[in-house]
């Protein structure tokens with residue numbers, strides 16, 4: 303596979319504030335890469351550097367093997383879609399789509415062809431004569447995507463394109479963007495703080511924190527094998543359970559002592575060899591805890607806990623279990639009701655758990 307966008311040793315500072323620090327990132331041709339992170343982690347700054355909207359402090363950016371670090375945005379072969387649509391209010395949809403091409407002196411027939419194709423793909427043909435004020439938020443964002451589409455670029459950059467839309471429209475347009483990528487096969491770089499968008503759209507997700515990429519992997523790898531405690535806690539809703547304690551050995555098998563309780567770690571999928579002692583954190587997702595009738599064979603260690611709270615969420619419920627000094631959340635089928643104070647049996651799916659070193663917070 304060829305590299306589409308290559309970022310080498312990129313740094314960017316606003317005055318004394320270093321926002322991006324010696325960042326390296328290679329994005330493959332046709333890849334859908336999502337930059338995900340909490341507010342202020344630098345994901346928009348990185349996207350704006352790729353777009354040429356910010357001057358970098360150090361490092362280089364290549365698009366299709368061409369060094370574009372100091373090129374104007376219009377000469378980089380990119381199309382950008384912003385959260386705020388950024389449409390020209392006085393122009394019709396059709397004019398919004400064609401204007402950039404006219405400025406770039408693209409022949410009239412070619413402009414018509416591209417506008418027709420983009421409006422067909424995005425199903426905005428009936429809207430071509432309207433002005434942005436006469437469109438809904440979802441329609442405006444479709445036009446904004448269309449404006450990037452007509453430019454026939456190698457790389458699409460999206461900066462939180464769905465965050466101004468309500469939940470229903472957001473999920474509809476999310477599917478459309480995914481379809482668009484499937485049919486166009488362009489490289490897409492997409493900034494969001496929404497983990498559902500990231501998980502559903504991305505070929506790979508780059509999780510950022512403090513201007514540094516913490517993990518760059520396929521969504522399922524990030525979900526099941528987070529490199530550190532931060533990534534583990536950031537991805538997943540409801541969040542992963544974390545129990546603080548110590549590693550140990552019992553009868554030749556690794557165990558985890560969480561103060562008053564000991565869990566067997568038999569079957570744990572360690573990165574290397576699990577240390578036999580030392581302070582650690584055991585992380586288990588709420589859906590990786592089986593309770594009662596879902597306890598099938600193979601879970602050799604069953605514990606008993608008391609239901610402290612039940613949160614029905616529709617298809618699922620979240621059960622809060624009190625176990626010794628700990629509160630553990632478990633995702634269960636929404637059709638089964640539980641009573642507060644009821645005793646339930648549970649087992650951890652240890653092969654899907656993560657153990658982190660308490661100090662470095664890295665997955666062991």
Ligand SMILES: Nc1ncnc2c1ncn2[C@@H]1O[C@H](COP(=O)(O)OP(=O)(O)OP(=O)(O)O)[C@@H](O)[C@H]1O
Nearest residue numbers: 316319321339340341342343344345346347348495
């Ligand atoms: N023009 C600027 N001048 C000074 N600091 C800035 C400027 N733009 C951004 N920053 C700072 O750089 C950091 C990264 O900002 P950036 O917008 O890239 O974050 P983000 O991850 O995209 O967050 P958000 O989701 O809130 O947009 C923040 O701490 C922000 O305050």
